[in-house]
Amino acid sequence: MFVDTPLVFGDVSLGSRLITGTGKYKDLDETADCLRLSGCDMVTVAIRRVPKTKPGERSLWDAIPSSMTILPNTAGCYTVDDCVRTAHLARELIGDARGGRLVKVEVIGDEKTLFPDVSATIAATEKLTKDGFICLPYVTDDPVACLRLLDVGAAAVMPLAAPIGSGLGVRNPHNLAIILELVRAKRPEIPVIVDAGVGVPSDAAQVMEMGADGVLMNTAIAGAANPRWMAEAMREGVRAGRMAFKAGRIPMKLYASASSPLDGLFTRR
Numbered sequence: 001m002f003v004d005t006p007l008v009f010g011d012v013s014l015g016s017r018l019i020t021g022t023g024k025y026k027d028l029d030e031t032a033d034c035l036r037l038s039g040c041d042m043v044t045v046a047i048r049r050v051p052k053t054k055p056g057e058r059s060l061w062d063a064i065p066s067s068m069t070i071l072p073n074t075a076g077c078y079t080v081d082d083c084v085r086t087a088h089l090a091r092e093l094i095g096d097a098r099g100g101r102l103v104k105v106e107v108i109g110d111e112k113t114l115f116p117d118v119s120a121t122i123a124a125t126e127k128l129t130k131d132g133f134i135c136l137p138y139v140t141d142d143p144v145a146c147l148r149l150l151d152v153g154a155a156a157v158m159p160l161a162a163p164i165g166s167g168l169g170v171r172n173p174h175n176l177a178i179i180l181e182l183v184r185a186k187r188p189e190i191p192v193i194v195d196a197g198v199g200v201p202s203d204a205a206q207v208m209e210m211g212a213d214g215v216l217m218n219t220a221i222a223g224a225a226n227p228r229w230m231a232e233a234m235r236e237g238v239r240a241g242r243m244a245f246k247a248g249r250i251p252m253k254l255y256a257s258a259s260s261p262l263d264g265l266f267t268r269r
Helices: 028-038 080-094 118-130 143-151 173-186 201-210 226-247
Strands: 008-009 012-014 018-021 042-046 068-071 102-103 134-139 193-195 212-216
Touching: 018 080, 018 226, 028 226, 068 080, 080 102, 080 118, 102 118, 102 193, 118 143, 134 143, 134 201, 134 226, 143 173, 201 226, 212 226
Parallel strands: 018 042, 018 212, 042 068, 068 102, 102 134, 193 212
Antiparallel strands: 008 012
16 A cells, blocks of 8 residues: 655645645635545635635635645735735734744736746745745746745745646646756755646646646636536545656656566467
């Protein structure tokens, strides 16, 4: 039986390598069901976008099981100052015991594509790390940017597979392969988590087969025709990809290779 090691960054240890978001679901019941069915141990919450509720009304926090670690994110921030301010607000709101020291660092550089502002992301990560945060920055699939994030203290790097919510899958597997190679060579203890662009379980399996340490997704589940089924499917896709990577795939060959021994075959005379 396959028994995996935990996914670790900072002092956080997770049994599941799938991290899910909490946005875009039709209601809180669907949110709660999908989080549970995905098997995830960590959920990311856009602090600036949590809907306000009236006294006695259910909130997003009620849909998140108490056993799950919360990864607050700074979605909607376009400057370093906004990002840092939002992270500190999240820590005060959530508390360290539930995940307040964690932060998914997002500094958006373009409103239409939602691509991150790389230089601002690096600056915000450096500032927040000095402030005592465990930073998981969302960044482009730029190997050099990922190395710079390691230099400023990132606890993980989270390159995109494709634009947020696009469902396009891995657009540049070569860059992702380079990121995995360079990060492993420089800081092998730092996880690489693919964030954004996954559409179907085969996308999740692909990045895990390549050696990614985890996958973060939201729209792929919440936007599916049946989000509950997709949550289960993604759980299995991530697990299958991880098992395949750890098992070690056979080498690719140009020509056929017989799967049965050739010794002792009857021969024509």
